[in-house]
Amino acid sequence: MSDLLERLRTRGWRLTAQRRVVAEVLDGDHVHLTADEVHARAxxxxxxxxxxxxxxxxxxxVTLGEVLEVSTDGRARRYDPNAHHAxxxxxxxxxxxxxxxxxxxxPLAALPAGERFGFTVSDVEVTYRGTCPDCSATAA
Known part of the structure; x- marks a missing residue:
């Protein structure tokens, strides 16, 4: 489970009722909600x-580095609370x-030195794509 609420308390971030509700909505495993989804749940x-x-x-x-902004489809930005877990x-x-x-x-080791073109690589993002069990079941 994400430890977002605990991280925010530790930082001393002022948890107003509105901020707390947003953090509660985001807290958890596999949470990748759009802003509109966060608003609806909040x-x-x-x-x-x-x-x-x-x-x-x-x-x-996002600015605090406590939530990641993720875009996997090139359109909808989603918010991931697992910012501190690789x-x-x-x-x-x-x-x-x-x-x-x-x-x-x-994953950094997978990029050979000859393919780095002199870059000092500091981060790697890999996205795996496929079909989930629910979609596979409906296609069958």
Whole structure:
């Protein structure tokens, strides 16, 4: 499970009711919600929360480095609370479901020195794509 709420408390980030609800919605494993999805879930817990507050809070969390902004389809930005746990993403090409995965080995080592073109590589992002079990079942 993501430790987002605990990290925010440790940082001393002021947890207003609105911020707390956004953090609660994001907290968990395999959470990759769009801003609109965060707003819809937050509004169930705190009906008066505005879309602007959700967007502003997400922006602050990204700036703090506590939430990652992820785009796997080139359109919808999604928010991943597992910013402090190294992982990659597994994405269903049909429905867009995203799961966190933890491949074994160093993905940086997979790029030969001759293919680095003099770059000092500091980060690697790998996205695995396929078909989830639900989509596979409906296609059968």
């Amino acid at each position: 509004a169930r817990l705190l009906p008066e929360i505005s879309r602007a507050t959700v967007y502003n809070t997400l922006g602050e969390l 992982h990659q993403h597994l994405v269903c090409s049909h429905c867009g479901t995203i799961r966190d995965v933890h491949p074994v080995g160093d």
